[in-house]
Each structure stands twice: as structure tokens, then as C-alpha cells.
Amino acid sequence: MKALILIFSAFFFFTTTSAFAHENEQDSAYERVIKSGVIRCGVMVWPPYFDIEPNTGEFKGLSAELFNELADLIDIRIEYKEIIVGQHVEELKRGKIDAVCGDGPYVFSAIKFVDYSHPAYYAPVFTYISSEDDRFKNTEDFNTPETRFVGIDGDISLDLALRNFPKASLISLPAITDVASLMMQVTTKKADVVILDPYAVLAFNAHNTPKLEEFPKNNPLAAYPVGFSVAKGEADLLNMLNAGIDALWNTNSALPILKKYDPTGKAFYPVRKPYEVFP
Secondary structure: OHHHHHHHHHHHHHHHHHHHHHHHHOOOHHHHHHHHOEEEEEEOOEOOOEEEOOOOOOEEOHHHHHHHHHHHHOOOEEEEEEOOOOOHHHHHHOOOOOEEEEEOOOOHHHOOOEEEOOOOEEEEEEEEEEOOOOOOOOHHHHOOOOOEEEEEOOOHHHHHHHHHOOOOEEEEEOOOOOHHHHHHHHHOOOOOEEEEOHHHHHHHHOOOOOOEEEOOOOOOOEEEEEEEEEEOOOHHHHHHHHHHHHHHHHOOOHHHHHHHHOOOOOOOEOOOOOOOOOO
16 A cells, blocks of 8 residues: 555655656746746847946947846846857857747848837948058949958848849858957958948957948938847837837937947937927
8 A cells, every 4th residue: 555655655645746847848938038037138238228347247239238228128137148159049049048049030041030029229330441451432333253341140240241232252261250259351352342340340440450431421321220029929028128128218218328328329229219209
């Protein structure tokens, strides 16, 4: 009888444990966030949007400050996890992260596999050459086999070059390449042109010579929304993040942060207000 009780107890333990584990596996990202009060947000380190403080390991920068403010508004905590460019779809699918912070439809092939939030702001990208390079007269000059574009695998720097300048040569760097190394390819004449956002270039130019310069001036090649991405079908989590982004703008919390990092208003474009105040 005692042996029978032990067998039954073991059966009950493993059955309930298995059921509990299965139930946890079925939790949506939204349910995990609500239960824990924490959203695990994947981050592709890209100074000065997202950078890591070497002494503390803390994430800092414009995007970190903006999304931390959003998290405070909706009463959750963000736990940032560094991910590699191009691997975010798999990380979301496997449940290693709940969302990606600072993401947008940058690489068009990823659009089928994730859902994007409302934009927290827009980031323009330009074509940049070395300040010492005087060979180009217009952007049509880029579209030749002699012109070398450099970019990172899984990043817009290659995608836009291929789509806009199909005749140009492409130099592809691995996904673990940091943004400063990407720009050094141009200033050291290993490449001729790079497609980047002005904020990253401003930080690079402050400490390097020769510098990068827009060509042509004041003519963005594209402007991308910056927000969150989540695994396809995570509607509840997406709705919560969308409401948080709307709250950032409707409470005037977003614009002061953008102006703090970019007083000129050139590196970031604000979200248009969804309402109009009568005079």
C-alpha cells in the first residue's frame, strides 16, 4: 500500500509539473510581461542611440532614455538584452526576448515575420562620403561598379545601397561590426560611400579626421520609423507598447528627450500630432 501511494504521488508530481511547464510554454509575451512586470527588450548596440556604460553595464543613450520613460509611464521595467543585427526575428520566435527596442522596418525581408509598433520618432538616413573625397558631382555618380558601398549584414546600409545603386560594388561586413568600424572603412579609403543616420555620424566626426559628410546635402535617402518590434501575432503586447508611445507624445514627454540629444532637429524627426488645437 505504501509503495502504491509513493507511485501515485510520483505520478501526480510529474503530471502536474509537466502541465505547469506546458502552461508556461504557452504564455504569450504579453502574459509573461504582465506576470513579471518586466519586458525583456532586445537591443542592437548602436551608439549613441544605445550604448553600454563599461563600468556598470548599464544601457544609455537617446533610445534608452526614451524607452525608460515609456516604461515608467506604463508601470513596467525594461530589461535590456544585447542582440546581434539580423538575429532579432529568431530571438523573438524562440521567446528569448519579448520585444526589440529601437526597431523598425529597416530590413524589408523581416517585415513578414514581426509586427512593428507606432513610431516613437523617425530617423533619416543619408549617403556619406569622406570629406577629402571630391570625385562625385551628383548621386548618379554613385551608381557605377567603381563605387564601393560598405554596409553590415542584415542592416539598411546594404539593403538601401543595393536598391538605390544596383550597379555599385558592395562591401559586406559581419553583423557583429560596430558602427564606428563601418565609418572607418570610408575614412581610410577602403570604401567610398556608406548609408547611415546623421546622429551616429555626428558622434564619429567629433573624434575623427577626416570626417564624413553628407552628399548631397539635406537630402535624406530614406526616413525610418523607430519603435518596437514583437513576434508576429503578439497583438496584446503591441497594443500596450503603442499606448505607451502615444502617452509619451500626448504628455509631452518625448520631444524634450529628442531635443536634449539633437537640438538642431536634423537627426530625428518628431511624430506628427494626431490632433489640432483650435485658435
